[in-house]
Amino acid sequence: MRDLRLLIRQVRYENRSFWRNPAAAFFTFAFPLIFMVIFNVIFAAQVSGSGRTAAEFFTPAIVAFSIVNACYTNLAISVSIVRDDGILKRIHGSPLPTSVYLLSRICLSVLLGLVLVVIVTAFGYLVYQVPLPIGQLPGLLVVLLLGSACFCSLGLAVSGLIPNAEAAPAVVNATILPLLFISDVFIPIDKSSFLATIASVFPVRHFSIALQAVYLPASSGPLSLTDLAFLVGWAAIGLGLALRTFTWEPRK
Amino acid sequence: MFVSLASMTAVPTSSPDPIASAVTGAGSAGSKREPAIVVRGLRKSYADVEAVAGVDLTVEEGEVFALLGPNGAGKTTTVEILEGYRSRDGGDVGVFGVDPARGERAMKERIGIVLQSSGVEPYLTVAEVVDMCRGYYPHPRSLDELLQLVDLTEQGRVRVGKLSGGQRRRLDLAVGLAGDPDLLFLDEPTTGFDPGARRQAWEVVRNLTRLGKTVLLTTHFMDEAQYLADRLAVMVAGRIVAEGTPEEVIARRSAATIVRLRLPQGAPALPSELRAAVAGAARDGDAASGGVIELRTDEPTAFLNRVTGWALASGFAFEDLTVTRPSLEDTYLALTGEADAPSGPAT
Numbered sequence: 001m002r003d004l005r006l007l008i009r010q011v012r013y014e015n016r017s018f019w020r021n022p023a024a025a026f027f028t029f030a031f032p033l034i035f036m037v038i039f040n041v042i043f044a045a046q047v048s049g050s051g052r053t054a055a056e057f058f059t060p061a062i063v064a065f066s067i068v069n070a071c072y073t074n075l076a077i078s079v080s081i082v083r084d085d086g087i088l089k090r091i092h093g094s095p096l097p098t099s100v101y102l103l104s105r106i107c108l109s110v111l112l113g114l115v116l117v118v119i120v121t122a123f124g125y126l127v128y129q130v131p132l133p134i135g136q137l138p139g140l141l142v143v144l145l146l147g148s149a150c151f152c153s154l155g156l157a158v159s160g161l162i163p164n165a166e167a168a169p170a171v172v173n174a175t176i177l178p179l180l181f182i183s184d185v186f187i188p189i190d191k192s193s194f195l196a197t198i199a200s201v202f203p204v205r206h207f208s209i210a211l212q213a214v215y216l217p218a219s220s221g222p223l224s225l226t227d228l229a230f231l232v233g234w235a236a237i238g239l240g241l242a243l244r245t246f247t248w249e250p251r252k
Numbered sequence: 253m254f255v256s257l258a259s260m261t262a263v264p265t266s267s268p269d270p271i272a273s274a275v276t277g278a279g280s281a282g283s284k285r286e287p288a289i290v291v292r293g294l295r296k297s298y299a300d301v302e303a304v305a306g307v308d309l310t311v312e313e314g315e316v317f318a319l320l321g322p323n324g325a326g327k328t329t330t331v332e333i334l335e336g337y338r339s340r341d342g343g344d345v346g347v348f349g350v351d352p353a354r355g356e357r358a359m360k361e362r363i364g365i366v367l368q369s370s371g372v373e374p375y376l377t378v379a380e381v382v383d384m385c386r387g388y389y390p391h392p393r394s395l396d397e398l399l400q401l402v403d404l405t406e407q408g409r410v411r412v413g414k415l416s417g418g419q420r421r422r423l424d425l426a427v428g429l430a431g432d433p434d435l436l437f438l439d440e441p442t443t444g445f446d447p448g449a450r451r452q453a454w455e456v457v458r459n460l461t462r463l464g465k466t467v468l469l470t471t472h473f474m475d476e477a478q479y480l481a482d483r484l485a486v487m488v489a490g491r492i493v494a495e496g497t498p499e500e501v502i503a504r505r506s507a508a509t510i511v512r513l514r515l516p517q518g519a520p521a522l523p524s525e526l527r528a529a530v531a532g533a534a535r536d537g538d539a540a541s542g543g544v545i546e547l548r549t550d551e552p553t554a555f556l557n558r559v560t561g562w563a564l565a566s567g568f569a570f571e572d573l574t575v576t577r578p579s580l581e582d583t584y585l586a587l588t589g590e591a592d593a594p595s596g597p598a599t
Contacts, residue, residue: 010384
């Protein structure tokens, strides 16, 4: 009970801190929307043959990107920074359990991700007339929660492998950008292609496919349990790795 | 004249003596209380380097204890084991009777830690950071009081990233004090302070001890240790080579009085019976005419009589004649310099 109060309090401080760092706020919030507009312009012709509009494809795709960005990218980089700044060390010496502190950062990432999901969905509806996934709301929430858990745990895991805060953006982008390109997020990928086969080992493609299923049930087929299972599996792998690699000690 | 190494190594064993600690218990503390910190036979190695090689320490409640020593002596490792940051390879450690390696929350609620490099959120304001940290403790000090204590009341609404180095350090102190700790760890708290800010920080620490708080301080500054510490220990190469009140440490190391003098141009060389008293670094330098010669003696009255008698008989006057007791710094340099020498500590 006391830890829950501490957690909520900590999330509020982290949130305040987040919004006062314009660069981080920009990358987390403006990026997905900018991408959404650009992709809609660039790929308008290519996607139109598949029975759905570019906007119908990119709304769930950018929703996926938003969660990946807020949970994996943002969490991994920010944990590397607070570790190098000695903030994790200070927390470790205080009565605030390190787990509560990390949970506060996870909660902030998920909340930011969910706010982005709302913005992107509203943007798709208002600008591109993509229908709202109202009928699929329970499925959407399940997919979003599993995706958030998966990418937060992977973000935490990778932050333990990052040598120092300066290297964090490079490591994080090198691990996630290729996946975003081959996983039906930035570009629609042919289901039977070699790239799709590779991508289906990793969680990003399963996440974007699952989101397509809840946003566009008519043209994408039903939500597949396999996709959800992959998210759960990668969440477990990430958590296991995070528990092994996590350290409060600055690596400078 | 010089205390031999063999007798030096005997010094630390006298420290846990309850009578000695009652005597040095800094007035406010009663004599029957449990010590705040007890360390016995502490050992810690990194790879093949033994950073802490058998340390015994007792810090009584209500005293300021300073841990001195050169870089790499093992001070920070020792303190970080006490703070619960590091595991140990051997020995017993108790902070308020609890092993800090267990990471118990109840223990962490009673201690405050001021690390060498601060870890504070740069985008929050001073008041926000202090208030956030207050929330971690069951009985925190009030926000206003904390800001006042470190003289940051006017900076309350300033973001941490915009503070000067000295203000940042004072914020670290406020963060360490947020939970109203019974025991405060201060790792080189005034490094980078200007003289005024140092005095201010010292007053803060002094005020803490008036409230019965215990402070474990590591520092490079001998004046800081002399001003603040009720007792101190000098650590060299993972071992404690001297321990006691500042006066005791100085007296045990060397009771000698230091006589510094300079021979004028053309004066004869010092006679050999006086040269035998030449001390320390001046030993090599005394060949250089006109240089300051440092002499040590246990009997200053008789010695001065002989030295000045010789000068008068030879028909000249010394330049720059001074007579001083060794300072803590002199003693520290002798202790740490000696341990650096190839022979090393005997044990």
